[in-house]
Amino acid sequence: MAEYRIGLGVTGGIAAYKAIEVMRHLQKAGCEVSVAMTRHATEFVRPLTFRALTDRHVIVDDYDPANPDPIAHINFSQEIDLLLIVPATANIIAKFANGIADDFLSSTYLASTAPVLIAPAMNVTMWEHAATQRNLERLKADGVRFVDPVAGELACKTVGTGKLEDVENIVRQALTVLSEPPAVAGGLRVSQRSAGGTIIGRSGNGAVLSDGEVKPPATAGGSDLAGEHILITVGGTREAIDPVRFISNHSSGKMGFAVAAAARDRGAKVTVVAASTSVEPPDGIELIRAISAQEMFDAVMEKVADATVFIGAAAVADYAPANVADMKIKKEGKDGFLLELKKTPDILSEVSKRRSGRQLVIGFAAETNDVIEYAKSKMAKKNLDMVIANDITAQGAGFNTDTNIATILTPQGETALGLMSKRALADKILDEIINLRRSNPANAARSGNS
Ligand SMILES: Cc1cc2nc3c(=O)[nH]c(=O)nc-3n(C[C@H](O)[C@H](O)[C@H](O)COP(=O)(O)O)c2cc1C
Numbered sequence: 001m002a003e004y005r006i007g008l009g010v011t012g013g014i015a016a017y018k019a020i021e022v023m024r025h026l027q028k029a030g031c032e033v034s035v036a037m038t039r040h041a042t043e044f045v046r047p048l049t050f051r052a053l054t055d056r057h058v059i060v061d062d063y064d065p066a067n068p069d070p071i072a073h074i075n076f077s078q079e080i081d082l083l084l085i086v087p088a089t090a091n092i093i094a095k096f097a098n099g100i101a102d103d104f105l106s107s108t109y110l111a112s113t114a115p116v117l118i119a120p121a122m123n124v125t126m127w128e129h130a131a132t133q134r135n136l137e138r139l140k141a142d143g144v145r146f147v148d149p150v151a152g153e154l155a156c157k158t159v160g161t162g163k164l165e166d167v168e169n170i171v172r173q174a175l176t177v178l179s180e181p182p183a184v185a186g187g188l189r190v191s192q193r194s195a196g197g198t199i200i201g202r203s204g205n206g207a208v209l210s211d212g213e214v215k216p217p218a219t220a221g222g223s224d225l226a227g228e229h230i231l232i233t234v235g236g237t238r239e240a241i242d243p244v245r246f247i248s249n250h251s252s253g254k255m256g257f258a259v260a261a262a263a264r265d266r267g268a269k270v271t272v273v274a275a276s277t278s279v280e281p282p283d284g285i286e287l288i289r290a291i292s293a294q295e296m297f298d299a300v301m302e303k304v305a306d307a308t309v310f311i312g313a314a315a316v317a318d319y320a321p322a323n324v325a326d327m328k329i330k331k332e333g334k335d336g337f338l339l340e341l342k343k344t345p346d347i348l349s350e351v352s353k354r355r356s357g358r359q360l361v362i363g364f365a366a367e368t369n370d371v372i373e374y375a376k377s378k379m380a381k382k383n384l385d386m387v388i389a390n391d392i393t394a395q396g397a398g399f400n401t402d403t404n405i406a407t408i409l410t411p412q413g414e415t416a417l418g419l420m421s422k423r424a425l426a427d428k429i430l431d432e433i434i435n436l437r438r439s440n441p442a443n444a445a446r447s448g449n450s
Contacts, residue, residue, distance in 0.1 A: 004031045004082065004178050005033075005034070005080050006026055006032070006174065007082070007084065008026070008033050008034070008036070008050075008084050009036050009037075009083060009085040009088075009105045009108070010035060010038070010041045010045065010050075010085075011037075011087060011089040011091070011092045011105070012038055012043060012089055012091070013089045014121070015087040016041050017044065017045055019086045019087065020045065020050070020053070022084075022167050023050065024053070025168070025171040033054055034054065035047075035051075035056070035059075036058070036059045036060070036108060037060050037105070038060070038089075038092065038104075038105050041060075047060060059104050060104060062104045062107070073104055073108045073111050074111050077109075077114070078111070078113070080112065081115075081178060082114050083108065083112050083117070084117050084118075085118045085119065086164070086170060087119060088118045088119060088121070089120075090122050090126045090127075092106065093118065093132060093136065093139065096109050096135075096139055096144070097135035097136075097138040115143075115145065115178075116143075116145065117173060118146050118147070119146070119147040119149075120146065120149050122149070122162050123155075123156050123162055124154060124158055124160030124162045147169065147170050147173050148161075149161055149162050149163055149164060150402050151421075152403055152421070161402065165423070166421060166423065168424075169421075169423050176265060224266055224434055225434075228263070228268040228269070228308045228309055228433075229268065229270075229271070229308050230259075230307065230308070230310075231271045231300065231303055231306075231311070232256050232259055232271070233273045233274075233296060233300060233314035233316070233347065234253045234255075234281075234313055235251050235252075235276050235277035235314055236249040236251030236275055236277075237293045238291050238292060238317075239321060240320075240321065240324045241321050241325065241329070242325035242326075242327065242329045243327070243328060247320070248276060251314065253277030253278065253279055254279050255313055255364070255404060255425070255426070256311075256314060257279060258421075259426040260281070260282055261282035261285075262427050263430060264285055268309075270285040270286065271285065271286040272286065273299045273303070274288070274289055274290070275289075275290060275314055275316075276291060293345065293347070294320070296316060307359065308358070308359060309360045309362065310355075310361050310362065311364075312348045312351070312362065317344055319342065319344060320342060320344050321339055321341060322342040346382075348361070348384070349382050352382050352384060360385045360433060362385060362388070362433075363379075363386075363387050363388075364387070364388045365389040365390070366392045367392065368391065371390065371391045372389055372407060375389035375409050379409055385411070385436055386410045386429070386432055386436065388407075389409060390405060390407070391405070403419055404422050404425050405417065406425055408429065410432055410436060415432075
């Protein structure tokens with residue numbers, strides 16, 4: 001018997017072909033997938049493809065006399081552990097949000113008690129339209145979960161948010177939803193099957209089976225980072241000038257949080273030391289706030305001995321005001337004033353100096369010119385195991401974007417990566433960590449270095 005049963009809804013968008021990959025990954029992860037398509041979806045991908053790969057009838061129209069189940073929307077909706085929509089059009093999102101049930105998929109949504117995960121994909125203007133945003137908020141309030149689209153080049157040749165998230169990330173999130181506790185409000189999930197027995201509930205760490213055993217959450221990439229404790233610095237530090245003002249930078253924390261979420265999903269214990277960030281931190285990690293470079297230095301030094309990998313993803317100020325004024329500095333009587341700066345402690349160098357043989361130390365090099373040269377020199381000077389170099393002036397890269405363009409440097413060489421979501425880049429970085437462990441036996445130990 002399959003571990004989880006997933007109802008995969010495919011709607012009429014250009015990304016419909018990616019639903020095939022999602023289905024294959026879910027099958028490889030041990031899930032049984034049943035597919036429902038909207039009529040428009042069949043214009044993009046033939047139902048036969050899904051039927052051949054699932055060995056199941058693909059339901060498009062439950063009025064079709066060829067349909068083997070006369071009340072398919074009820075039976076289908078009650079035999080699944082998750083309703084996953086890939087890709088979701090603006091249209092299906094609108095229908096779900098308004099309770100419209102004028103075809104098989106929308107009727108299934110209303111008839112289902114399973115959790116719902118939606119991966120939208122559409123043109124940026126459709127995505128940003130007030131109606132779509134209103135519908136998304138409504139569905140979120142109804143408990144529906146989303147794998148948000150990412151920024152990138154869209155099918156319509158514009159660049160913006162609306163591109164379907166990477167297949168691997170959609171699959172990971174689907175498996176994560178299946179491993180979460182049931183929603184209390186609404187009480188939707190009550191009884192779900194699994195290979196090891198009936199799932200009667202969900203714990204934070206996995207599914208609680210009827211025999212009381214806790215099953216660890218499944219992840220698409222497996223648990224290839226289990227045993228690792230990854231310490232990551234995130235965000236931009238703030239260096240106080242006086243009680244009102246500070247020096248800072250444009251870091252949003254998106255890249256570091258993406259690495260944290262990806263590492264968590266792959267089984268690592270994750271500790272994040274975060275300075276100022278403009279996005280929400282992921283769940284399921286230990287979060288320590290440290291706003292200035294000195295505070296971040298202190299927090300990292302306290303935690304680093306327990307970590308197997310240190311990743312410096314924060315934009316840490318190199319200089320801070322030498323003296324912080326106790327009172328707000330007044331402008332009266334001054335045409336200008338000089339601010340004396342002093343060097344801040346170098347977190348990455350210090351972690352590198354203190355490490356034991358098997359701890360990996362990884363840095364980012366966000367540069368505006370001679371990117372690879374600076375990254376190589378940083379790697380050599382600070383004795384790093386990996387540097388992720390990116391040109392923050394490139395379109396689609398750098399601060400506050402959802403995408404990045406990076407080159408990963410390790411002792412084995414350079415890997416230049418194209419435009420990708422920060423989450424996809426995070427997984428590439430984690431893949432390189434696995435490679436480093438494999439390629440150098442001195443790095444292979446998985447236990448902490450304390
Ligand atoms: C070539 C083409 C590509 C389309 N791509 C998308 C898309 O990516 N996202 C979207 O929301 N709508 C897209 N549409 C519009 C939908 O197909 C249209 O809104 C349709 O009514 C959706 O029906 P459904 O939600 O029942 O599948 C596209 C239409 C065409 C003709």
